[in-house]
């Protein structure tokens with residue numbers, strides 16, 4: 425571990441040289457149980473959720489190894505707001521391990537872009553910090569500028585409905601200078617978290633517009649879409 429690594433575990437605060445200690449790694453809450461086959465939202469029984477049955481999202485499927493709670497929520501918070509770009513490889517390693525189990529063919533990895541203004545403030549794009557080590561772990565090329573953020577999305581407001589969220593993200597992305605890498609490819613679109621899935625759906629639609637033959641979304645942790653909280657990280661893209 426390098427000098428940029430934290431001196432304490434992001435999950436429990438125990439001193440150590442790893443981003444998450446062994447105990448916290450083991451305590452990451454798995455996103456298991458019955459899930460929507462398309463958007464991976466928790467369901468009472470496996471199948472399609474009512475949202476995906478009514479208006480299918482832009483991606484073919486979304487997968488997430490973890491639920492956005494407990495240690496996973498702490499880890500994402502540190503990655504995003506703690507200025508800890510060094511946390512990326514540790515989280516990407518878990519994503520890569522989970523992804524190998526799903527065994528879906530993809531050709532290229534694309535991080536969900538941040539709006540340039542937000543990226544300037546944060547200093548890095550947390551999705552890119554995950555996508556880079558993930559792509560190299562999977563041995564798949566990375567296209568970091570295939571799409572770009574054309575509009576900043578306002579933070580998710582308290583009580584804001586799912587439809588309003590999806591409308592706010594309409595035209596949020598545009599083709600980027602690296603779009604030529606996408607034609608005829610199956611894309612793995614990466615983000616840190618998903619709440620409603622609206623951001624990833626909008627990104628996937630733009631990737632299809634530049635020729636992607638399929639788009640699978642992969643996030644580190646997924647929140648339930650039923651009742652997004654005002655503090656939801658998905659609202660802060």
Ligand SMILES: [Zn+2]
Pocket residue numbers: 433434435436437438444445446447448449
């Ligand atoms: Zn710990």
Ligand SMILES: [Zn+2]
Pocket residue numbers: 460461462463464465472473474475476477
């Ligand atoms: Zn669904």
